[in-house]
Amino acid sequence: MTVRVLLVDDQPLVRAALQMVITDAPDLDVAGEAGNGAEAVRLVRELAPDVVVMDIRMPGMDGIEATRLITAGAGPARVVVLTTFDDDDYVYAALRAGASGFLVKDMALDDILAAVRVVAAGDALIAPSVTRRLIAEFAGRPAPAPPPRTAEGITGREREVLTLVGGGRSNAEIAADLVISVATVKTYVTRLLAKLDARDRVQLVIIAYEMGLVAASR
The missing domain is CATH 3.40.50.2300 (Response regulator)
Incomplete structure (x- = not known):
């Protein structure tokens, strides 16, 4: 196509x-x-x-x-x-x-x-070589206040996955860090997208910063 x-x-x-x-x-x-x-x-x-x-x-x-x-x-x-x-x-x-x-x-x-x-x-x-730098830089800048994000409704493991996604980690890297399969990581990411009403992986990164799961680097 x-x-x-x-x-x-x-x-x-x-x-x-x-x-x-x-x-x-x-x-x-x-x-x-x-x-x-x-x-x-x-x-x-x-x-x-x-x-x-x-x-x-x-x-x-x-x-x-x-x-x-x-x-x-x-x-x-x-x-x-x-x-x-x-x-x-x-x-x-x-x-x-x-x-x-x-x-x-x-x-x-x-x-x-x-x-x-x-x-x-x-x-x-979400290319780690570029995205990690850019999102870390701009996530800490003032912006119009969005509705507050909370971690309610997600499990401890989903929170771990979200934190790693926020750090720009690929599915393979997350799987290695958590000692789980790539397929399992994909399942967690899909659940997070649904639970957090996120359009895609970029928005999961933003949500991770808004929740304070990832600190913007300086």
Whole structure:
């Protein structure tokens, strides 16, 4: 099945580079392009893409508000934020808005394609080499107060798994740490998603920080 991708960035050169490599991939297709958030929201409704690669800083409606509107809709589109780690203070807010992960603009293009495939498959982009640093950095920053998160309703083992997910650990790493099978870890993650009403693994990471299970590193 071909994954249909909407590219959203106010820089035409960025969109052109992504379009070129996506067009060359047999399992990916560019559904459309947008230069700002408002246009992205409109095109998602019209084109129903599978994945939206979303810049944050754009004129008019930014990527955070666009992500919030897209993920609140009834369509299947999942959002991957495209950002710059060194100067972008809005990644955590974008994850709160419902993004399924994020990419850094200086990543290799092949890695970006791999990330799009991961998100299209229903997972979230939690790459320890990048995500651990970003979420740890932005989780400790002030943000509009969300409803308080508690650990009520989850078991002790589920709490352990959630803590490790919050630390950016993969399923295989969690299995090794807890001396259980990868299949069992997947079962715990699925239960956590349901019990905590989380969209995907990225939101589990955010919830782990909100519960105080993982401390933001400095």
